[in-house]
Each structure stands twice: as structure tokens, then as C-alpha cells.
Amino acid sequence: MTGIECFMPSLSGEDISVTVESLSRSAAFTGVTILSGVSLRSTETLRSIAEAVHDKFVLLYTKDKPLEMGMFALDRIISIAEDTGADMLYADHYTVKEGEDGVERKHKHPLIDCQKGALRDDFDFGSVLVFRTRSFKRAVKAMTQDYEWGALYDLRLRMKKIVHINEFLYSEIETDGRKSGEKQFDYVDPKNRAVQIEMEAICTEHLKRIGAYLPPCFKDPDPREFGDHEFPVTATVVIPVLNRVRTVKDAVMSALNQKCDFRFNVIVVDNHSSDGTKELLDEIDDARLVHVIPVKHDLGIGGCWNLAVHHELCGEYAVQLDSDDVYSGPDTLQKIVDAFRQQKCAMVVGTYQMTDFDMNPIPPGIIDHREWTEDNGRNNALRVNGLGAPRAFWTPLLRTINLPNTSYGEDYALGLRISREYRIGRIYDVLYCCRRWDGNSDAALDIEKVNANNLYKDRIRTWELEARIRLSSRA
Template identity: 50%
Template sequence: MEQKLRMTCFVANEHEAVENTFFAVKKLPKKVKPESTSALKYIAKYCDSPIVLFSQKPEYLRFSEDSAKRLEDLFVSSKALIAYSDYSDEHEDGSITSHPLIDYSSGSVSDSFEFGKAIIVSVDAIKKFVSESNKSYSFAGVYAFRLWASRKGKILHIAENLYTAVQEDKRKSGQKQFDYLNPQLHRRQKEMEAAFTEYLKDINAYISPAQIKPVDFSKDGGFKYEASVVIPVRNRVRTVADAVNSALSQKANFDFNVIVVDNHSTDGTTETLEKLAKENPRVVHIIPERKDLGIGGCWQLAADDERCGRFAVQLDSDDIYSDNNTLSKIVSRFHRTHAAMVIGSYRLVNFELNTLPPGVIDHKEWTSANGRNNALRINGLGAPRAFYTPMLREIRFPNTSYGEDYALGLAFSREHYLSRIYDVLYLCRRWEDNSDAALSQEKINKNNAYKDSLRAAEIEARKKINAK
């Protein structure tokens, strides 16, 4: 290649390097945060090429001559405003693994959407954005720009490994998933929420506080039980008795039961539950006729059962409530707020109940005024989750084993109030067999794509409400 490519690479000041001889590499000034509006303004002013390769991450990146040209050529021919590609991870032992990413869609609105270690961007698009925007963000500048770009043009995913990144963050996926809840990042979260709220208003998908419909519990015809603790389970003989006994130990001035949906366990869980059901008539042990149910399908089976109470309250088979007042607190909150869904806070612990980082997960980024909008941006709603059963029977769970609760939360929040309890109600146990402690990249991609599809559908539903 006789001449350098048309793109210039801008990196954070602390960035180690981008290895190549095919395009210029420049560092942002130390005082300029790479995710800020100021970074975009700096690039718009000082970039002397039509295309910028922008890296906000501190990893060492390596491009070949062919891959750099391929990246630029595909970007130019697509006429996209932003593009990103799959890449390869280089590990400490020198091994290389592929790091595939997912396509960008109308539901890819989470600020944690994974673009990889670098994006390629039209400098004209950056200049247009900074000239139009009257906002200045320290943390949400690039996020606001890509939301803007998604309305103005194409965001292209190139499904080819076009560079290698020396892996810096070696934590498992189960540790990374809570980064956005770090209380030290509160200002960042508020900026992301502000940028996203403006985007929802721009696309006519914003739901105002005035659009909330309180739930009238007096019209449901009455229930034998005020509440049911619902425990879906498969092969948790080590923990399920703890969960059931935690539910049975709840103190309440109302009748409640415990519905356990045993999804064809083979490890002794079924026998444990049969014994518990014989010892206590409040334990309802259900084995589905179907063998294709996910967690959502098991939840729906419990909600549709005539023995299900007015409020269906979550307890996973690995976990326990923090004390014997959890159920009363949740039911009281329903009646006080007329919410369709109540969500508590939980503490991450190991099997010996010792606290694990980051500790308490309370989702204090949620606000009564804007939580229903911000729910589309964040990756989860928290636990324990409790639902008004008549609405579960109407809206219904998707038959999945990931994101089923998030799907319900988005649908419920479209028109109804979601109430939060910031006290720790729940101990979420992480242990060696826990299913979400560490996931493959392919599984992470599948989960993220599914949540993006939920967000896309919900955004369209809210647009239709506002169009009436």
C-alpha cells in the first residue's frame, strides 16, 4: 500500500497503541474524556481525513494491511455513518479466540451495546452532530451521537474479524454484567438516562408520567390466596429445599402458598419436593405435561393455575429471602402504590452467604418519573420481581429462559406503574454450578440480541400509543 488509508485513528490518551503503518494515529488530550462530547468536538476540529477510527478502550489493537483496507472499503461502500467489526482476542498465553458481535437494530439502545474495541465513523457525521446538538456530556457524548446516527443513517456490523485486541478485562461475564450499577458511576448513569430520554422524545416513544394507569385490585373477583411464591426449578436438589423453606417461613397477615414448577428434574429434586409437599399443604408441586418449557413457560404455568394468588412473587431455586418479612413488604407495596409489578433489591452472596462484589444490587438509577423510559436502556430490572396475577394471565410470559422477566417488565411499564423497594429482600447465591456465572461469547450474543428484539418491539408499541 503506497499511501496511507483515508482514515485517521483517534485513541484515548492512556491508550497503549494501535499497531499499524497504514493510517495515522492521534491521541486525545489528557483532559478530554474519550466518551465525552468534547472528544467528538476535538475530532471534528482536528481530524484532517474524512473517516475516523475511534477507540475508547485501553487495549492494544493490531491491524493488518489487508484488514485495515477491508474495514475502510466496506465502510465507504456501505455509506454507513458508523461501522464496527468482529475481532480476535489475544490472551495471556498467546492463544487467539474469535470475538463475534451482533447486528445493530432499532432495539440496540442500551449504552452497553458491544461495538468491540473500535468503531469507524464518518467525520462529516460527527461535525453535523456537534453543530446540531446543544448538549454537552462528560460521559454520554458518544452514546448520544450513536443514537443520533441511528436515526440519520446506517450503523453497519461487519461480521469479519478485522483486528486483534490484547485482552485487558479478564473477568467472567457474570462479574462484568453489574458494572453499570457501580455507585461511583452514578453521574455517568444520569447522563446516559438524559441522552436516552431525549432520543425517545425525538422518535416519539417517550412515555410521560401522566400516562400511568393505576391498577384497581378490587375488580379481580377475589383470590383464595393473597400471594404465591413461585419457584421454577430443574435439577437443584442442593438448594431447592432452602428456597421452599425460606418462602414458608414468611410471616404475613394473609394467606399465601408456594408454587414450585418442577421442570422434569432428574437429580432428586422431584423427590425432595414431593416430601416437602406432603409435609406442608401450602406447597404446590407441579410437574408440567410439556417438556419444552423454559423458565418463562414454567412461570406462566404457575400463574395460570387456579391456586395461584393475587400476587405472584419470584424466588429462584438457588436463592433465599433475606428475612421473613419479604413477602409482607412486597404485598403491602402493591396495595400502597397500585402498581402492576413490584421489584426489590438483592445482595450477591456465595453458597456460604458471604457477600460477593458488587454486593447490593438496588437499581437506584430508577426514578418514579422516568423509570419506565429508562427501563429500555438498562439491562435488567432487579429482583425479587412480583407481578399482579390477572395481568400475567393477560400479557403472559414468553417461553424463554433468559429475559422473560424483562419482557414482562417492559410490557407492564408501558401503561402501568412499576414500584421499587430499595431494602435488600433477597439473597442471590452465586456458586460453582450457577448458570450465569460465566457465559460463552455466543451465549452472550444470543441473550443480547434477544433483549434488543424486546426493546425494538416495545419502542414500536410506545410509538403507536403516542400516535393515537
């Protein structure tokens, strides 16, 4: 019979008993090794496992809480591994959470497929990872660099065939109860910087192995490539809006109050608001405000951006401002246009401050994306979950690329596409206040929405990855 060995961190005595008893219900289970005082995320630990394991499959359990396998779950995983020839497998599961009433309940925790472009180091595989031992040993043997935190990431990037079993095969205890809007900033938290340096190095080496790495050679924006463009103003602030009567005036006024040595305007694309937003905008008496209502009723945020960028009154530079946010001062627009001129770039990304509705700073504070470097930023952009804000674009190029007509990830897709050829400029001064309030659409998402968002961004990365591989192969 095919066997499977388990390796897991040290648990309390009772938790070990519960976990081992659960695993031992499968006849394929041959034993467990407790990894006391070492981390599964270190290369040294993976090497010791590779030397110790002898059965056909190896299971790594990554949590320090008790695990409960479902009925015949291990047998099911092994069966699918044999049928598919998978190198690595992971499965949907239940999470056990304590409710407000103090009662623990199981909640379904579905996962998503791991695509070629799923390069995020925080990809959710769950806590039960099963590997074909031959593939595991081959991957570990190929590791030439020792990592303290990124070894599991390095390992899974070396797996050729990863299979997602969309069946609920085990239960684990929830150990991170934060909202989705809080988790999304982990990779820019300064206290995680050392970890992120490792993850970037691992991802970069992976891109080199598969032929997707791009060296720091950039095209300069050249107006001659894009035909004749006559712009009525130098810069346009673009504000897509849908039912933001509480906040949109703050956004518009922060844009109109900019002090610049050039002409600018503000294009608000009102996506058929029904809460009084239209009427409020009509009351603002300023010739620089262009209020656009789409003819079409199928536009997402990206579609609203496309409408603004192709508008005859759009300026040479199109600058982002969300309808519930504000610029941090009257010099934001000037700094952005100066950056375009000084850094010879086709896109500029600034720094923002997280605040509450009343503009008081809140954690995680200033988001400056200092993980970005000119040498490797566009490669690392395939790993991280965002590029920062505010974002601004050179309009002639943007009119040829356009944004996906979506309301999530459209700006990230555009940033990846631009960075494939052009330099992205950075500003590390705070330019923008990102307001968190009960009306935010992304403050606390359920697992289905988080999965849908992550699946789409991974799809964007996959398409970009394939484009870069093709580009590199022609070089």
C-alpha cells in the first residue's frame, strides 16, 4: 500500500494526540515526525525532511493547532495524486472559529486553483500540504540558497504540477481573525521587511528559471510613437464615482484646490449614481470640473477610466483619485507632474496615508511601497498584491492600452502592462489620504469575494507572465 509520512510543528500533548489519532484513521498513514524547535519555513528544515522521508508521499502540516482530517481524507488525497501524477496537492477545508457567543463553529473555507501566475507568497493553500516524495526531494536538492522564512514558497514554486482538490477534507482552527482589509497590507509592513526581501529573491530566481525575468532596461515615453495629440490641459484628475454622496465633494474639492504651474481639470465619471451624487456635483460651480455620465450601463471602474482618458478634455497626464479619498495637500498634482518630467516614466505611483473618515491616521499608517526598486520593481510586481497610490499615467500610452472593464485589479493590470516596457516613477512623500469607513467596498470581504478577487489578480499575473516569457524568448 502507498504510504504517507507526516511532519508537523510541536503541539501541546493533547493536541498532538488528537492530530495523530485523526491521521492514523487512514491505513496509508505511516507515522509522524514532530519538528521541535525548528521552522517549516526554513530551507534547513526542508533538507532534514527530505533526508528522513521514505514513503511515496509526504504531508506537511503548517499550523501549531490540532488538525482533524475528514473521513477517508488522506486516502482521497493519495488517490487523486496517483490518478493525476500531481507533485503537490492541497484541499478545501473547514475553519473552526469562536463566535461572539463563545461557541466554536465550523465554516467552509474554499480555496482557489494555483495558476502559473499565482506568484503571491501569501497564496492560501491551507495548512495541509501533500507532496510526492520524489518531487519533494528533487526540489529541495535544487535549492542552492538557504532561507529562514521563504523555504515553503521556494518549494512550491519548484512544483511542476499542483492540484487543488475542491473538496472539504479537513478542519483547522482559525488563527488569524483579522478582516480582509487589514490583511492586505502585511507585505508593506516594515516589521515584515526581512521576510519580504527573501520572498522577492525567491520569486526573482523563479522568474529567471522560467524565462520571465526582465532586466532593468526601459523605453522612454516618446510622443512620436503615438501620433499627434493636442491636450487642452497638462493634467486631469480622474474620479470614477457611484453613489458616494457622503464623500465625493471632499474628493472633488481636494482636486480643484491643487496649486500648480500648469493648467489642469477634473473629470468625474458618474456611473449612474442614484443617491444624490449627480445633483451634488451639479452644484459645484467650477469650469475645471467636467461631469460625465456614461451612455453605457455596463462600465466598471476600469471602463469609467477609459471613458475619461479618451475624453477630448483629458490632459497629457491622467491622475487617480478615488471618490472617497482626498489628496493630502495642494501640491500633490504638481509633484506628480514633476516626477513624470524628471524620471522619464510612463506611470507614477505615490505614497498614501491610511485614515479614518475624519482624516485621523490609523494603522497601518503610511503605505510607501519601499519594496520597489528600479532594478527589480517590475519583476517583484508580479509577486506583490498592489503597486500603491495615487497612480498617474501618461495619457498617449494609456489610450493605446486601456484598462480592463472591471472594478477590481484594473489598475494593477495596467501597472504590470506598463512596467513590461516602461519605467514606473515613484514618489515617497505622502500625497494621498485613503479613508477607511463603513462604506468602503473592500474593508471586510467574505471568503467568496476574497477568492474571486485573488483568482482574477492571479489570472492577470498569468497573462502578464506569459507575455513576458514570449518577450524574453524573442530577445
